[in-house]
Amino acid sequence: MTNPLTDLLNERQAHFKAGATTPLPKHYPINDLAAKLHPETQYLRITKVVDHGPNAKSFYLKPNPNRGTQHLAYFKAGQYLSVRFAIGNSRVTRAYALRSTPQDAHNDCYILTIKLVPEGFVTPYIFDHWQVGTTVESSGPMGTLTYNQFRDQSHVLGIAGGSGITPFLALAGAIVDGTESFDLTILYGSRRHDNILLGTELAQLAKQSDHIKVVNVLSDEHYPGYEHGLITLDLMQQYADLNHTSIFVCGPNALNAYVTQQVSPLHLPGGRLRQELSGQVPQPQETAKIPATVTITVKIQDTQQTVTANTREPLLVSLERAGIVVPSACRSGECGWCRARVISGRVNTPKAVDYRRTADQKFGYIHLCAAFPESDMTIEVPVHDLADQFG
Ligand code: FES
Structure with missing residues (x-):
């Protein structure tokens, strides 16, 4: 009488013997493709600047192979780059939509058109510093303002x-x-x-x-x-x-x-x-009871820092002003890169920009770019490969 279990084991042994003896590959081409399509960092160089009057410029960007970017990542029309800046002691990001086409990316060219906001923090820096030859760091293409034939109308x-x-x-x-x-x-x-x-x-x-x-x-x-x-x-x-x-x-x-x-x-x-x-998440309705500034204790792994935050600004901006490097991309509450946990204190996320998952809301997670402090707080920012974000 045959024993089904023994038969199964024998069959398995036979397959092992018949199988190839070459070791499994350590490297898979699919990983190369994923890295090309979704690079964490792209190193770019400005090759051309076009003025559109005194308050807007287009910047043509090519890969910067000296820093390791050989080709630009492909993208869906409507996506943006999160561009990284080190301005004084602050480490900040800004999202700029790609105005060139995905076909242009095949030819290793991106175009960003940026309008000067004279009272802003980043665009005056760009207008003063970006010229042909300037090197720029960005994320891979991101964002969801893209056409999807299964989701969208024709x-x-x-x-x-x-x-x-x-x-x-x-x-x-x-x-x-x-x-x-x-x-x-x-x-x-x-x-x-x-x-x-x-x-x-x-x-x-x-x-x-x-x-x-x-x-x-x-x-x-x-x-x-x-x-x-x-x-x-x-x-x-x-x-x-x-x-x-x-x-x-x-x-x-x-x-x-x-x-x-x-x-x-x-x-x-x-x-x-x-x-x-485009621009910063708007502050919620003013409430007389909320003080103008509050103290935020920021825990990142084993470190702890204290910063003063303006309650009219998203928490992300206060942290950046204090030189704390926090991951961010969309800056409009949507992507979740700036996710952090509230340990204590009160915070307000306006409904229009509250894209958090239900579980995150329940367990006290916030998106720093869309969260306005209302009292002294302690927050925990998850450990991230922050060093990578700003080279
Ligand atoms: S940077 Fe995208 S949610 Fe805050």
């Missing part, structure tokens, strides 16, 4: 304000070169016709494809051929059937809040309104 209404137009340049470029296939109508809000950023480039792309339409909307000026006023629900409905349209928004906080309020009567299903902030 018509996308893009709503942009100011430098928030840059991801739409990439999306339009990708439609023109055939990388993406959908209809894109862009409502582009500016104050006056003479401060429309990248208007000529956008018009050229629209000329090259029947699938792209650009509508300029001027808030402060009547101008022939342009819409006047704000990007209201009525205006959106003039250019799109919102029952069968995905809405992508990129621009300042005020634009995001306004569009959200305008479309709220439609009760759009989840995912049909997709937003990306």
